[in-house]
Amino acid sequence: MSTTDEGGRPEAPFGDDYRALRPDDRVGERLRHSVRRQVDELRNNLTDPAVQRQLVRAVSSRYQERRSRTLTTLRGRGGRDVLLVGGEILVTDRTWADRGARQYLQRRGLTEAPLGCDDLEHRLTRLVTTSDQDVQTLDDTVGELRARGFAASLTHVTPMSPVIKNLGGPALGESLGPFADYPRFGDGDGDPVRVAVIDTGIDGHERGDGWLGSVARVPVDDPSTHGNDANVDLLDIQPRDGLLDFAAGHGTFVAGVVAQVAPTADVAVYRALRGGGAGSELEVACALVRAVKNGAQIVNLSLGGQTRFDQPSLALEAALDEIGVLEKQGGEEVLVVAAAGNYGDSVPTWPAAFRRVVAVGALTADLRPTTWSSRGFWVDCSTVGEGVLSTFVEGTESYEFTAEPDTFGPDAFAHWSGTSFAAPQVAGAVARLARERSLPPRQAYAQLVAGGRQVPGFGRALEILPGV
Incomplete structure (x- = not known):
């Protein structure tokens, strides 16, 4: 030991x-310069809107290429853009089992879709739009459910850029x-x-x-x-x-x-x-x-x-x-x-x-x-x-x-x-x-x-x- x-x-x-x-x-000046550049870029990620947009574009285009799904963004309460999977939301099994919540979601044009994870099927339900709803409309749906005490969320992308x-x-x-x-x-x-x-x-x-x-x-x-x-x-x-x-x-x-x-x-x-x-x-x-x-x-x-x-x-x-x-x-x-x-x-x-x-x-x-x-x-x-x-x-x-x-x-x-x-x-x-x-x-x-x-x-x- x-x-x-x-x-x-x-x-x-x-x-x-x-x-x-x-x-x-063994740490030379060239390496110190490279690490300083990395640190400067991490700082720029926080303050430069152009860099933030470039990061989001880089992640979004590659995710869509591999998943055929569109990513979108909304501003989080912390003031930064939150990257989201378009056209879907997640709710807990208890939310989906509630008759009123389920009827509300169906009226809002959402239907149950495969979760893609057997281990969590009994805990979560994935819902996708049956019409061309923008992210703001879905966000309003989630907000209404949350105001009524139900657990619901847009599907976040992890990690963010x-x-x-x-x-x-x-x-x-x-x-x-x-x-x-x-x-x-x-x-x-x-x-x-x-x-x-x-x-x-x-x-x-x-x-x-x-x-x-x-x-x-x-x-x-x-x-x-x-x-x-x-x-x-x-x-x-x-x-x-x-x-x-x-x-x-x-x-x-x-x-x-x-x-x-x-x-x-x-x-x-x-x-x-x-x-x-x-x-x-x-x-x-x-x-x-x-x-x-x-x-x-x-x-x-x-x-x-x-x-x-x-x-x-x-x-x-x-x-x-x-x-x-x-x-x-x-x-x-x-x-x-x-x-x-x-x-x-x-x-x-x-x-x-x-x-x-x-x-x-x-x-x-x-x-x-x-x-x-x-x-x-x-x-x-x-x-x-x-x-x-x-x-x-x-x-x-x-x-x-x-x-x-x-x-x-x-x-x-x-x-x-x-x-x-x-x-x-x-x-x-x-x-x-x-x-x-x-x-x-x-x-x-x-x-x-x-x-x-x-x-x-x-x-x-x-x-x-x-x-x-």
């Missing part, structure tokens, strides 16, 4: 274990060497802790350096998957131009962060975000339940978004309720960890803001609050989110998103910034402590944050992986 000795920095639960692998003298990435993408990074030579943090007497990463999927090609080699690659065109369990990241989908698409490699990067912090963990990757890194809240909810049914003890969600009424996502709430049932049936607890978001305000981001979810904000490399991370009473803990190093995919970035496109070779590593890359550090740290100390995940998490330094709006500050 390797943890901070008595008298060490309390916010650094593993001492210098990870920092020793990344000497400061500010959460998934900055426009420019990651920067070239130095290799951590072969995975076989990497220190075996998290070794213990028990079985490896099972961590699920729900994201864009994983690179379909196995790396030559052994990193992420144990993660299954399920071919996208494998008939046995029925289109649900394929976990390969589609790196070049729209347009097919031989360049890395928007959000490509995000899941590979996040999985690599978990593997660095807890190299003995059993990592599985689920692809719920497609078409430019976007997935509906229902797609993410289905993947969440599926991961737990497959045995996940810790689930990382480097995704999320603000909602139309600042209320919890109906689909994700249903998934968490279902996981509670599975925990009781199986007698094994599950810890869900989520990125707090890159909105730079205190408006709740879902799923991070659920009480049952660990919300992780982002700090600078010297553990100070960032200007772009979401914050607030609902954020539980934070760690470094600027210039994080992890595994990436092979390919060249597109000029559509950056004026300085990088080309990544085989076995690439990259530096990236965002709360997306703070959350998996916490998930990995819990997995490491759980195995080292033979603890269930929630107890391991409690011990992890016990020594963290309280930072207003950012919960407990933890130093895990170094940043730039």
